[in-house]
Amino acid sequence: MPTLFDPIQLGDIHCANRIFMAPMTRSRANENDAPSAMNVEYYAQRASAGLIITEGVYPSFDGKGYVRTPGIVTDAQVKGWASVVQAVHAKGGKIVMQLMHCGRVASAHNKPDGSRTLAPSAIKAEGEMYTDAAGMVPFEEPEAMTLTDIKQTVQDFREAARKAVAAGCDGVELHCTSGYLPAQFLSTGTNKRSDEYGGSLENRLRFVIEVLDAITQEVGAGRVGIRICPGNPFNDLSDDNPEETFRALIKIINPMRLAYLHVIRMKAGVDNIALASEFDGPVILNDSYDLERGNRALAAEQADAISFGRHYISNPNLVEKFKLDQELTKPNYKLMYTPGPEGYIDY
Ligand SMILES: Cc1cc2nc3c(=O)[nH]c(=O)nc-3n(C[C@H](O)[C@H](O)[C@H](O)COP(=O)(O)O)c2cc1C
Numbered sequence: 001m002p003t004l005f006d007p008i009q010l011g012d013i014h015c016a017n018r019i020f021m022a023p024m025t026r027s028r029a030n031e032n033d034a035p036s037a038m039n040v041e042y043y044a045q046r047a048s049a050g051l052i053i054t055e056g057v058y059p060s061f062d063g064k065g066y067v068r069t070p071g072i073v074t075d076a077q078v079k080g081w082a083s084v085v086q087a088v089h090a091k092g093g094k095i096v097m098q099l100m101h102c103g104r105v106a107s108a109h110n111k112p113d114g115s116r117t118l119a120p121s122a123i124k125a126e127g128e129m130y131t132d133a134a135g136m137v138p139f140e141e142p143e144a145m146t147l148t149d150i151k152q153t154v155q156d157f158r159e160a161a162r163k164a165v166a167a168g169c170d171g172v173e174l175h176c177t178s179g180y181l182p183a184q185f186l187s188t189g190t191n192k193r194s195d196e197y198g199g200s201l202e203n204r205l206r207f208v209i210e211v212l213d214a215i216t217q218e219v220g221a222g223r224v225g226i227r228i229c230p231g232n233p234f235n236d237l238s239d240d241n242p243e244e245t246f247r248a249l250i251k252i253i254n255p256m257r258l259a260y261l262h263v264i265r266m267k268a269g270v271d272n273i274a275l276a277s278e279f280d281g282p283v284i285l286n287d288s289y290d291l292e293r294g295n296r297a298l299a300a301e302q303a304d305a306i307s308f309g310r311h312y313i314s315n316p317n318l319v320e321k322f323k324l325d326q327e328l329t330k331p332n333y334k335l336m337y338t339p340g341p342e343g344y345i346d347y
Contacts, residue, residue: 004294005323008050008305010282011222011259013170015050015094018298018305019319021312022286023053023098023173023227027337028344029070033058033112034080039070040087041345045316047093050305053173053225053262054084056100056180059160060153061115063181065102067132068339069110072097072160078167085168096171096225097164099157099215103181104142104190105235109133117142118149120184120191120198120207125236130337139236150197150207153181158214161224171223171259172215174208179235182208186245189238201248209252216256225284226253227262231270243270247278254280262286262307273302291322314347 002008004018030036046052058064058071071077081097088095104119109131111117119142128136145153161172176182184190185207191198197206216224230246231239239245250261261279264286265272276283285303294306311318314331321328335343 001299002304003298004291004306005319008282010051010225010305011171011257012220013051013094013096013223013259015305016092017050017319019049019294019322020051020284020305020307021046021049021053022307022309023055023100023175024309024313025055025066025069025337026344027066027068028339029068030080032074032076033064033069033071034074034077035070035084036080037083038341038345039080040083043084043095044087044091045345046312046318047088047091048317048319049093049312050319051170052088052093052095053307054095054097056098056175057081057160057164059099059101060156061112062118062153063101063103063156064111064115065106065129065180067110067130067337072099072163072167078163081164081167081169089168094170096173096223097169098173098175098227099160099164100175101153101157101181103184104139105129105179106140106142107131107137108140109137118145118153119143119181120145120193123190123192125179127236144193147195154207154210154214157211158218161215161218165219165223171225172219173225173227173262174211174215176208176226177229177232177234177264179232179237182211183232183237186249187237187239187242189236201245204245205249205252208249212253212256212258216258221257222259224258225260225262226258227264228272229264229266230272230275231266232264243275246270246275250275250278257281260284260304277302316347
């Protein structure tokens, strides 16, 4: 029976251990939304993880939602990510880029001039988000995407995957939960379309499948993962039957032979661990694990690897600490999203 310290192959990606770093937005990109030397240092410090999944990275300017988040659109951004990847690889680590299109979870204050806020339907999310320019502001009212917008967005994901791998990334992960664009298409509360991208379950699945088809064609299925959390209500997301939606998604993606399925478990509602067992390939589980609980999930064959979020903020050497059974440092929550090195590269 493997433990978290054993290596694992995820599609084309060989990982030295099964202790992964979960994707975490830290709002510390530079003025061009590109990684800086500070970001290089942050990821290099965490390179002993079996796999680093980067913070959410926008695949197009329209896809940006949050303040000071990085993209993979411009040459400067590709160059910045290449420096990150080089530093991680130099220390023997592996890194995949999480592609995150926020859709309607956005504020114009946080986005480059001229970009749009798009969603399957013109339904504003309830809630607010932080901007440097105006503090907390309500979410933007999105434009309903035209068929041309949908085609373009699929193409944007394809290009982003190509650029991520060109920058040296070992793969990409499609962010398909937490109320962002792919999840907005899947869910009945956010998708009220009457064309082939809305209505029936088959139609609601179409956008995500087209994006996965595009990025797997571009970089190979063995370099593509997907992150889900059926039933996740974050960012005002709601679906009449998330279990049915995601069971259908898993059934469709099984023959694609993706590198992995990354699943956030839920404390109540949908049993995401049971759903994850319907995936034919490697499963990464997440949320509130520690070494012991992670090893138990592996022993129970619920997971092949575990991703750790908050522990990785404040324990860059998490693998070594787990090995030596050392006490973990707690993160400073006040410094999660603040610019600058404090609470970022000083743990
Ligand atoms: C500061 C912070 C930023 C996050 N940003 C992202 C993100 O960009 N993409 C994503 O999929 N999840 C994001 N998450 C969720 C984490 O990946 C993870 O699911 C969560 O922290 C639970 O895992 P944990 O209990 O090991 O911390 C974020 C979490 C935190 C704490």
